[in-house]
Amino acid sequence: MTTRPPALASWVDPPASAVREVVARALAEDLEPLGDVTAALLDPATTGTATLVARSPGVVAGRLAATHALTSLDDAVDVEWALPDGSTVAAGDVIATVSGPLAAILTAERTALNLLCHLSGVATLTARFVAAAPGARIWDTRKTTPGLRALEKAAVRAGGGANHRGNLSEWVLVKDNHLAALGVTEAVRRARSRWPGRTVQVEADRIEQLEEAITAGADIVLLDNMSLDEIGRCVALRGDAARPLLEVSGGVDLETVGAIAATGVDLVSVGALTHSAPVLDIGLDVTPTTGSVPRATAPTHPNEA
Secondary structure (H helix, E strand, O other), X not given: OOOOOOOOOOOOOOOHHHHHHHHHHHHHHHHOOOXXXXXXXXXXOOEEEEEEEEOOOEEOOOHHHXXXXXXXXXXXXXXXXXXXXXXXXXXXXXXXEXXXXXXXXXXXXXXXXXXXXXXXXXXXXXXXXXXXXXOXXXXXXXXXXXXXXXXXHHHHHXXXXXXXXXXXXXXXXXXXXXXXXXXXXXXXXXXXXXXXXXXXXXEEOOHHHHHHHHHHOOOEEEEEOOOHHHHHHHHHHHOOOOOOEEEEEOOOOOOOHHHHHXXXXXXXXXXXXXXXXOOOOEEEEEEEOOOOOOOOOOOOOOOOO
């Protein structure tokens, strides 16, 4: 019996439908048109056990995607996870154990690792930003890899971050190019009229625009590329009011995020969480068992192929 995590094991998990779609595309990319011509050399009776092992410290994410990749090709493959998404790992920690038909494991290996390493990298970078910015929430942007947004945003949650809007339909975000045609007050008025109940966010690169956004009743104001002094003045202008929430964007990295958070802003958005996160190094170590050919002549798993 294949062990698969529940479709929605926790709030950090991505939608199961998104996982299935991403994995199907990734496997098709590797297998069309002739399938895995190397794994086909193996005796179908050959089974194996493999461990997913962290090669470097970080935060795990992508469990559902890796599981679906490893089990999609053969129901006899079993995956047992030692750690859930959001877990901190050290180099050498075993994340999961995989067992079953060796050909299916080796065919799915690269797809599973590509997703697990990338998403764990997103979670790891997010955790670093969260640790560096006490007092403010770190959230992502729509600067995501096409087709991977739901999975990458889930990885941000696994790293302790929060999600900005998932797509253009979720809430109104009036940015500088919109403001050039509308202005702050008119943009907020139209948004309230056409989309009542939706969050309305306005970008501001000057303190005067924040003042206008407060008067107009915006829910969130994005302070774009402001200096620390300007951000501090904006926080003071908002005062103790619950709204608008103040978000900072632009010029944010691990060196600057702590000082930005210390100004008292509510949110700091970081596009790098998803568009520039380095992968977390995770390996799959395989041991053939039943019916295996001699080790000297057996095909090995191409970790870097």
